[in-house]
Amino acid sequence: MPLLRLVLGRSDADLVQATLSDHAVYWAKDQAFPMIVAETGSTAKGVLARGLSEEDVARLNYYEGGFAYDLAIMEVATDMGSEKAEVFFPQAGIWEKGEPWSLADWQIRWGGITMGAAEDVMARYGHQSAAEIQRLFPYLRARAWAGELAADTAPQTLRRTPEAGDFAIVKDRPGFDGFFRMRAFDLQYKRFDGSLSGDVPRECLWAFDAALVLPYDPNTDQVLLVEQLRFGPVVRGDKAPWVLEPIAGLVDAGEDPADTARREAMEEAGIALTDLRPMTKVYGSPGYSTEFFHCYLAVCDLSEVQGGQGGLPSENEDIRSHVVSFDAAMALVDSGEVNAGPLAMMLLWLARARESLRSTS
Numbered sequence: 537m538p539l540l541r542l543v544l545g546r547s548d549a550d551l552v553q554a555t556l557s558d559h560a561v562y563w564a565k566d567q568a569f570p571m572i573v574a575e576t577g578s579t580a581k582g583v584l585a586r587g588l589s590e591e592d593v594a595r596l597n598y599y600e601g602g603f604a605y606d607l608a609i610m611e612v613a614t615d616m617g618s619e620k621a622e623v624f625f626p627q628a629g630i631w632e633k634g635e636p637w638s639l640a641d642w643q644i645r646w647g648g649i650t651m652g653a654a655e656d657v658m659a660r661y662g663h664q665s666a667a668e669i670q671r672l673f674p675y676l677r678a679r680a681w682a683g684e685l686a687a688d689t690a691p692q693t694l695r696r697t698p699e700a701g702d703f704a705i706v707k708d709r710p711g712f713d714g715f716f717r718m719r720a721f722d723l724q725y726k727r728f729d730g731s732l733s734g735d736v737p738r739e740c741l742w743a744f745d746a747a748l749v750l751p752y753d754p755n756t757d758q759v760l761l762v763e764q765l766r767f768g769p770v771v772r773g774d775k776a777p778w779v780l781e782p783i784a785g786l787v788d789a790g791e792d793p794a795d796t797a798r799r800e801a802m803e804e805a806g807i808a809l810t811d812l813r814p815m816t817k818v819y820g821s822p823g824y825s826t827e828f829f830h831c832y833l834a835v836c837d838l839s840e841v842q843g844g845q846g847g848l849p850s851e852n853e854d855i856r857s858h859v860v861s862f863d864a865a866m867a868l869v870d871s872g873e874v875n876a877g878p879l880a881m882m883l884l885w886l887a888r889a890r891e892s893l894r895s896t897s
Contacts, residue, residue, distance in 0.1 A: 537583065538651060539651060540585070542651065542654050542655060543596060544592050544595055544596070545658070549587075549592075550585065551585055552586065552614050552615065552616075553582075553583060553584075553615070554581075554582055554583060554614045554621065555579050555581050555582070555612060555613045556572070556579070556580040556610060556611075556612050556613075557579055557611075557613065558577065558578065559572050559574055559578060559579070560575040560579070560580055560636070561573075561582075561637040562634055562636055563633075563634035563635050564603075564626070564631040564633075564634060565631065565632040565634035566632075567631065568642075568646040568677065568790065569603060569642075569646075569650070570637040571625075571626045571631055571633065572623065572624070572625055572626075573633055582623075584612060584614060584619070584621055593622075595658070595661060596624075598657075598658075598661050599657055599658065599669075600624045601666025601667070602666055602670045602672075603670070604627045604630040604670055605624040605625060605627065606624070606625060606627055607622040607624055607625075608623055609621070609622055609623075610623045645790060649680045649684065650677070650680075652677075652680025652681075652683055653673065653676040653680045656676045656679065656717070657669055657673075657676060659713065663713070664713065672715065674788070675715060675744070675786075677790075678744050678787060678788055679743075679744055680789065681745070681788075681790060681791070682787065682826065682828065685745055685787070685793075686828070690817070696728075702726045703723065703725035703726065704723070705721045705722070705723055706735060707722040707735070709721060709722070709737075711739065716742065717742035718739055718740070718741055718742070719739065719740050719742050720737075720738075721737075721738060721740070722735040722736065722737050722738075723735070723738055724736070738824075739824070740824055740825065741824060741826065742826050743825055743826050743827040744787065744826075745786070745787040745793065745827075745828045745830065746784050746785060746787060746796075746828070746829055747784065747785060747796035747797040747800065747829075747830045747831075747832065748782045748784040748797070748829050748832065748878055748882065749782060749783045749784070749797035749798075749800070749809065749812065749831075749832040749833070749834050750782045750783075750815075750831075750832070750834065750879075750882045750883070750886065751783070751801065751807060751809065751834040751838060752833055752834065752835060752836070752838075752893070753835075753836060753837055753838035753839065754835060754894045754897035755839070755897050756838060756839050757862045757890075757894065758838045758860060758862065759838075759859075759860060759861075759862055759883070759886070760805060760807070760838060760841065760859050761780050761781070761857070761865065761879065762780070762781055762782070762783055762804055762846075762856065762857050763780050763856045763857075763858065764778065764779065764853065764855045765777055765779075765854065766778075766779045766876075779876050780858075780873065780875075780876065781876045782878060782879050782882055783800050783801050783805060784800060784829075785799065785800035785804075794832060796830075797832050797834070798812070801834065803847065803848055803853075804846045804847055804853070804857070805841075805844075805855075806844065806846055806857075807841060809834040809836055810836075811836065812832045812834055813832060813833045813834075814831070815831040815885050816831050816885065817830050818831070818881075820877070820878070829878055831882055833885070833886060833889070835897075842859065844857055862883075862886070862887075862890065865883055866883060866887065869883055
């Protein structure tokens with residue numbers, strides 16, 4: 537039980553198999569975790585942890601509280617007979633019952649993501665409340681998913697192909713944990729001359745993966761851009777903090793970045809995209825941030841699309857879309873009005889591919 541060991545912070549818990557009669561285990565609908573529900577005639581299988589300390593229970597309550605789960609005293613059956621046990625149940629009205637639970641399916645799809653998120657959660661134990669964790673949990677899973685996506689790294693034909701021991705984080709220092717995480721650490725790495733560096737103190741913004749998409753109509757030679765207020769320019773002191781960008785959004789845990797692009801196109805601009813073509817995959821600012829962009833070109837029909845307003849009010853989004861000619865978009869790059877790096881990069885990528893796209897449309 538790696539997850540239980542991580543949450544408890546120890547590996548020597550006394551565990552036995554147990555069952556709970558007249559209950560069953562289902563997926564929480566549209567979620568990445570199970571829930572126990574009352575169901576006459578069914579049996580829920582689980583694990584009973586004996587001899588837990590107050591600290592153990594507090595750590596379990598902290599982690600499960602992030603899912604809006606509370607403990608209830610129930611009778612469970614073990615190989616030693618019937619025993620009293622505390623069982624985690626979802627709070628009323630929070631989650632809906634989904635399909636029957638499959639541990640094997642969960643391990644394949646969500647095991648790694650859950651372990652990464654749980655490590656993030658338990659690092660906050662004693663510093664943040666379970667209610668705060670519940671609010672942040674989807675983003676913690678998204679960050680863990682970004683770590684799994686990072687395993688598909690870029691080629692190393694010119695740059696160094698790393699070997700074991702070429703770099704290591706040797707010490708973690710106090711940072712900041714919120715929607716974003718500022719990780720403070722000391723790093724050691726092998727220099728290009730073969731020597732080993734000293735301990736290098738650094739901080740890194742531990743952010744998310746994002747999907748970006750630039751809709752392009754090769755028949756009308758138009759692109760769709762979105763505009764919204766951005767906090768980075770506000771904090772920097774920019775007097776014009778409304779920024780032109782491609783459609784973009786955070787990649788949810790377990791989500792294919794292409795599906796993120798399609799979802800965000802509907803939310804931000806009200807357009808359904810089907811023909812997505814990979815452009816490039818890049819770090820936004822690798823000197824101090826993990827933020828990573830999965831960029832797509834969407835070949836689509838913009839002839840009937842008008843600029844308008846979009847975004848999700850629940851996420852405080854206020855987005856305006858613009859359909860402009862490719863030449864007009866490039867003029868905005870030249871003038872500096874396009875001052876978001878990803879949009880400039882994607883328009884320049886399109887400039888190289890545009891002739892081919894128009895000749896085959």
